[in-house]
Amino acid sequence: MSDYQTSPQHRVRQVARRAHYDRETVHAILDEGLVAHVGFMAAGGPVSLPMFYVRDGESVLVHGSRTSRFMKTLAAGAPLCLTVTLIDGLVLARSAFHHSMNFRSVMAHGSATPVPVEEKPRALDLFTERVEAGRSRVARAANAIELKATEILRLPLIEVAAKVRQGGPNDDAEDMDLPVWAGVVPVSQVPGVPVEWPAGKVEA
Template sequence: MSETDTVSANGQAPSPRTRVRRIAERAHYERDTLYAILDAAYVCHVAFADEHGVHCIPTACWREGDHLYIHGSNGSRMLRLAAEGAQVCVTVMHLDGLVLARSAFHHSMNYRSAMIYGAFEVVGADRKAAALDAFLNHIAAGRAHEVRAGNRNELAATTVLRLPLDEAVAKIRTGGPKDDEEDLDRPVWAGVLPLALQPFAPEPDGAQPEGAVPDYVTAWARRVGSAGR
């Protein structure tokens, strides 16, 4: 897993669970593709099962190396179960657009998604603070060293987990509609209505310190309303 460019050494699905059956040409097993999808995400969905059935919980995530990380309160049922080694499926999805075809049947969506199977590992106390710093820096580069660091109680109350990216698959759809030949002349608009998660103007909270606004805030403000991609 660590020296190849693909999640599986031969570019194929690393397990039966990650072999994409429906529209298999949308499947990708290259590591760079997987990383790019994960790194563009703030949130993943974690599916797991307990005695009440299956659950699907959205939670913040970040990637470091070959692991996807999540964190939360020790009191979280999901974190507790995941820390005990429960099998999970974690999904990240970016919706990139609505694909409007000339027939009802061929309507679709453009997206980049990643699905990871496995079991989380607990990040030990010695590496917890560093992992949470990486999370803050994923949210806002450099922020980990600006804020008050977690104190002993806060760190002790927080569980950090990481999921190896061994059993993972990305699935991507791009481009316009795939209409049937005989529908191409139909008098109906066809194409893509693109979508993307976009920044809006920063909203400062209460009194702000004098001096420079951090780079990640000014960069965020600069991106607002820039509809070109």
């Protein structure tokens, strides 16, 4: 299935059988990840910037301080590459060469545009909901000063590719009888027990 009409230059070339261009795969990865790494050219050279993000239909939103040099660069429409990577496992092969990693990733290319001020409250709610479902109805909503201080950028999902590796090691036929354990050590990102924070006690 190929919902996204990703142009040739942004399609997966390396191990192309792992590529996916359907909405279901792309959305599932974006909805599970918490941090995107946004690549772009800054004044001092290329940057790969970790950013909290949230998917909003067929776009991805990122946010940050309006005064940040990087946010200014991105808000001005700098070409960017937004990548989300989920690690699912370490793949232990019989040969060193075939050791690998199971992963699911999405790479989206394009330019972001600032979310207009009238759409900011809804967009901020999406971020708050991503932290905890229902949370936007509980936490004190952003006031005018906070809304103004926050830049929210929207990247449309147009030039998109997912890449997925799963399963075991691709050992060579002649290595299959080596007396070496081969398999997968699953890796996952899990939440722990919530820790309440007393009033007045801020960032450590």
